[in-house]
Amino acid sequence: MSTIIMSQCWPLQQLSVTQKAVLISLADQANDDGVCWPAIATIGKRCCMSARAVRSAMDHLELVGLLSRERRFNSSNVYLVTPDKFDAAAALPKGKRKSAKSGDAPGAGDAPRAGGAPDAVGGAPRAGGGAAGAALEVRPVPPNRHITINEPSDEPSFPAGLSAPPAKRDSETELQAACRATWAAYAKAYAFRHGAAPVRNAKVNANVKQLVQRLGHSEAPLVAAWFLSVNERYVVQSFHDLGSLLAKCEAYRTQWATGRQMTQTSAMQQDQTQGNASTADEAKAMLRQMRGQANAH
Template sequence: MSTIIMSQCWPLQSLSVTQKAVLISLADQANDDGVCWPAIGTIAKRCCMSARAVRDAMDHLEQVGLLSRERRFNSSSVYVVTPAKFDASAAPSKGKRKAGKAGDAPGAGAAPHAGGAPAAPGDAPGAGGEAGGAGLEVRPVPPNRHITPIEPSGEPPVPALAAPLSKAGLEAQMQEACRQTWAAYRSAYRQRHGVDPVRNAKVNTNVRDLVKRLGREEAPQVAGWFLSVNEQYAVKRMHDLGVLLAGAEAYRTQWATGRQVTTTSAQHADQTQSNLSAAEEAKLLLRKGRAANAG
């Protein structure tokens, strides 16, 4: 969460409750540059609203300059919250209609009723021998029917191919993942050892390398879990981040399976394997002896 972005979003006015809720949810997940990439479903769940309501709110936020989106194929879109660009006057007028007026007849040449009143829904422009469209059945547009771009059509939508994420966007994602990884490691380290871990240029490099090897999603979780490891070497090194990096993939497997490998358990597994090998060798000798006696 970025307190900078949040503090800039709270005072903003001229937004509906739904739009403000979506904006605050995005700001809560953004970094100091306003960049975040939550899924629509995640925002909908946090704000207790439908996914369609979230999309409508995002459309409005984008129109007034509070949000920019970079859509990516097969992945979450990247959003940038920009409260400094807010322009309430850029919002579309509430009275603007996206379809024809209610009750207007779609056929050209239809005669209006006396006094300029619109034709009733059942009136046909060709009735009574009036000129224009005689003999043709014209169905008027039902009142209060507005066709908007978000209404489903008869054909399934074709997903648009989003442009690849820019270098700056990738770096922003990497920095956010590194911050989360360090925060998880630092919190767990302090809880176990009672002090903050040392942070320097080497540690920062280790954090970045850990994210590269385990990915943005799993690196923070494995880093926090690592402090629960009771392996003799890790405990002796006070759970140094370099130990985690050296065995990153192995520790990730232990985290994923919920099984820690200590020195004692490793020795026990080795002894068990040795016993099994000896038993197999004894069985083989016994079978050879029986075969020789039978011959």
Template sequence: MSFQAMTWATEQDLKANEKIVLVMLANRCNHDTGRCDPAHKRLARECGMSLSTLKRCIEKLETYGLLTIENRSVNGVPIANQYHLHLGVSSQGTYTVQNMKGVGSNLGGGVGSQGATGSGHSDLQTSNYNQEVKPGSLTVPAADKSASVAGGVLAGEVLPKSKQADQKAEQETAFQLKCKETWHAYKAAYERRYQTAPVRNARVNGQVKTLVKRLGNEAAPVAAFYVDAVNEAFVTRKMHDLGPLVSGAEAYRTQWVTGSAMTNTRARQIDQTQANASAADEAKAMLRARRGDGQ
């Protein structure tokens, strides 16, 4: 069981059945390995519900952006799904900052997914556990009370309801434009690679929104890079579905910034290079020690 996954799951604002399923999935998540792959029958029994109700709840949780479902099979025979919990996402559409200690606490990556270390978000990584990041929620020091903040509003000033509504509408419009830009970038890249348009439905729309919330203006170019340049086996098996992109958003953003897609082969090569370097350092240290003994 992952304590962080359980804490995150219990804090989500969900309907009773959906919350029970999310909590039980978190309970089944292995803290050390990040594995979360309980069988449907066992999970339904533990949740006290029918298989059909369980499957509906899991699909809802994926629509909310709280998890990604990986369908798996061995020699064509279906086996238990793998679930990737998105610990950096809340059911209210906000982004939470997880404590960086332990398995499954990477920003946005979630349990059983790629981490996002070195993704340029180090200013968030030292925040308190599960601190919620909301626009306009930062406290302005007393010395800066006279300074204006976003939208020309002074710290401590309360806008009339009409202006608050106008501001909210402007924010929503800007967000919607980013979502459209991200979808078009993803769609264009997808059509280049697969010669067909990707499916768009409520689940996909939710994934696009989550991606924009996490990457902002960088969501569109990262989405195009993901389809054009990422060739990981897991991603290609899923035909560049948006789920893995959302799950590892910050990691893919880092690959886009550096212009270097990480592949399984390249990862092994890096590991081997580091291992060789460590062995060489060890050999040098032994030689120095022997020379010291001879003197």
């Protein structure tokens, strides 16, 4: 980008929005000599225009002296942006060109050249346009709009009368960090056991958040990783999906904390043991009762 060419193009008037946009796009890609060679499609994409609109704008820019083209075969054309050759009279509508030439419209096309020097049309007195030796006012060239001294602030601005939204609470930040840690632990253990990365979508993200909220920030990642060691039949058949973990996360947390996995077989064994113990207790109670009755007689 040439700041010299760009600073000469910005002040130019009497151009349509389309023509000005194409001119600025060319100046943005030109070197200090005004030379560039972008494709029509590239200019159209940058300016949000069709190729036809770009060509039409270029034809006008060439007509008023702002652009010259060197057409090449099987390659991009070479363009020369020449803001110092701008013919403001040619840029006027047809009905006003005659009056501008006769001096009825002094000041038309007063776009200054680079460095503040007046151009051939607007910077020197026209015949019949004023007193002899009188010079038109020359406006200084505005600074290049592509250069800014003050960097943009990281803080967003808000309209007058509206207050900025409240800052995120620390708990929200901790929740997000815990969710990331939980997913990372689960995904690593999942890939180690199943040899593939787990699917992550909106439903999975919601499951991770609920898991963290139910088990806590510190324990959720540990339980999620441990869950991949569970060998329950339905869990293995579902490839340890997070829905299975979430359905009984408190129970799995207890198994993780105690180091014992409660499978269906072990649950049946414990139930049988408990049943046997209850039967034995009942038998002992009956025996004590019978002995008490015998001693009473």
